[in-house]
Amino acid sequence: NLSDKLDNALHVLKGHGQITEVNVAETLKEVRRALVDADVNYKIAKDFTNVVKEKALGQDVLSALKPGQLMVKLVKDELTQLMGGEAAGINLSGDPSVILMSGLQGSGKTTFSGKLASFLKNKKTKKPLLVACDVYRPAAINQLHVVGEQVGVEVFSDEGNQDPVAISKAAIAHAKQNGHNVVIIDTAGRLAVDEAMMTEISNIHAAIEPQETLFVVDSMTGQDAVNTAKAFNDRLDFDGVILTKLDGDTRGGAAISIKSVVNKPIKFIGTGEKMDAIDVFYPSRMADRILGMGDVVSLVERAQEQYDEEEARKLQKKIAKNAFGFDDFLKQLQQIKKMGSMKDLLGMIPGAGKMLKDVDIDDDAFKGIEAIIHSMTPEERSTPKVINSSRKKRIAKGSGTSVQEVNQLLKQFNQMGKMMKMMQGGGGRQMMNMMKG
Numbered sequence: 001n002l003s004d005k006l007d008n009a010l011h012v013l014k015g016h017g018q019i020t021e022v023n024v025a026e027t028l029k030e031v032r033r034a035l036v037d038a039d040v041n042y043k044i045a046k047d048f049t050n051v052v053k054e055k056a057l058g059q060d061v062l063s064a065l066k067p068g069q070l071m072v073k074l075v076k077d078e079l080t081q082l083m084g085g086e087a088a089g090i091n092l093s094g095d096p097s098v099i100l101m102s103g104l105q106g107s108g109k110t111t112f113s114g115k116l117a118s119f120l121k122n123k124k125t126k127k128p129l130l131v132a133c134d135v136y137r138p139a140a141i142n143q144l145h146v147v148g149e150q151v152g153v154e155v156f157s158d159e160g161n162q163d164p165v166a167i168s169k170a171a172i173a174h175a176k177q178n179g180h181n182v183v184i185i186d187t188a189g190r191l192a193v194d195e196a197m198m199t200e201i202s203n204i205h206a207a208i209e210p211q212e213t214l215f216v217v218d219s220m221t222g223q224d225a226v227n228t229a230k231a232f233n234d235r236l237d238f239d240g241v242i243l244t245k246l247d248g249d250t251r252g253g254a255a256i257s258i259k260s261v262v263n264k265p266i267k268f269i270g271t272g273e274k275m276d277a278i279d280v281f282y283p284s285r286m287a288d289r290i291l292g293m294g295d296v297v298s299l300v301e302r303a304q305e306q307y308d309e310e311e312a313r314k315l316q317k318k319i320a321k322n323a324f325g326f327d328d329f330l331k332q333l334q335q336i337k338k339m340g341s342m343k344d345l346l347g348m349i350p351g352a353g354k355m356l357k358d359v360d361i362d363d364d365a366f367k368g369i370e371a372i373i374h375s376m377t378p379e380e381r382s383t384p385k386v387i388n389s390s391r392k393k394r395i396a397k398g399s400g401t402s403v404q405e406v407n408q409l410l411k412q413f414n415q416m417g418k419m420m421k422m423m424q425g426g427g428g429r430q431m432m433n434m435m436k437g
């Protein structure tokens with residue numbers, strides 16, 4: 001894992017009081033090795049570390065007050081530049097705007113089509129239409145219909161019609177007639193780059209002249225991802241890259257190599273199978289992630305999107321007054337669930353990703369807890385102290401759990417109460433302020 005390796009490489013520098021020229025060279029060698037291990041092309045990695053080294057010496061890192069921090073910043077800034085600097089938007093100027101998906105089979109085109117449709121639909125001013133042009137497998141058309149239903153977006157298909165150009169044109173006409181201002185065309189891929197697929201996608205591209213042609217690539221395929229990107233780019237001259245499957249064991253290396261080799265911006269990333277697992281690609285955040293600092297900004301944004309400020313304030317008061325009960329606990333659980341899969345979320349916290357790699361956090365684990373709380377009376381929820389052994393038995397029975405599980409929850413709840421009180425003191429407030437930025 002690239003983050004781990006860079007973590008180790010930068011460990012020498014972080015918090016290290018001294019830094020020498022040998023030290024800089026050694027560390028950058030480690031950084032280079034880490035990048036190569038993560039499928040970054042050797043030459044790109046070498047150029048990268050050379051640039052950083054020059055800048056480091058130019059900025060007189062050696063005599064800086066905190067040389068380690070300055071080095072980390074240089075590496076981060078340079079990585080950010082390497083991945084495009086700024087976030088690249090997508091062109092939605094057409095009427096309708098036509099977005100064409102390309103990529104190998106299994107790269108995540110159909111899934112991403114659904115995610116993008118949902119993402120744009122949430123912008124309120126957009127009314128997307130999904131178009132099924134993977135004409136060889138009836139299952140593929142069906143898959144897009146399922147996806148469309150999930151996100152509440154209409155799907156245009158013409159089963160039996162084997163001509164994706166004709167289907168695309170009919171879909172665009174349909175979009176015009178029905179007020180769709182975005183048309184997302186999902187196409188067929190193959191297991192490897194071949195002439196038939198390239199001809200087909202080129203033909204669609206030439207016939208409909210999309211505003212955006214996006215190349216979808218599985219970030220877990222490593223160096224192959226780069227070769228595939230190059231092959232598609234040579235034939236299709238696409239406008240942007242979608243990097244999927246960046247959940248799991250993140251291969252940040254693909255982002256760096258692809259950008260360097262085809263010189264096209266990465267526009268979005270896919271971070272899970274669910275329809276909301278889509279994020280705009282921000283080079284600086286990706287650099288943070290690669291450097292193992294955690295994607296704190298994304299985390300905070302996502303949390304803020306879902307988190308009701310008013311609730312938060314009420315909660316804080318309750319904690320302060322020691323009046324935090326199981327009803328509040330239940331609300332908290334629901335908040336957490338709304339924020340997406342726990343593992344996704346925790347993975348963005350610096351350092352936590354590593355810890356969580358082998359742990360399986362199951363969202364279903366919440367269900368037992370919820371059942372137990374639902375089986376409590378209002379009094380028991382607000383004043384857990386009253387829960388004696390006969391009440392425990394009743395609660396266990398009512399929730400289909402065991403007294404042991406009820407005990408465990410009560411114990412956890414007590415511990416949490418103590419922790420929250422501690423957080424109210426010095427450390428907690430500091431942390432909250434940091435998160436607010």
Ligand code: GDP
Nearest residue numbers: 105106107108109110111244245270271272273
């Ligand atoms: P297509 O053949 O290019 O249309 O690929 P699909 O959209 O059918 O995706 C292939 C598989 O990858 C499916 O099982 C998807 O659920 C999965 N998938 C797609 N995007 C992601 C992602 O961002 N993360 C994860 N974990 N799985 C993904």
Ligand code: MG
Nearest residue numbers: 109110134140
């Ligand atoms: Mg598909």
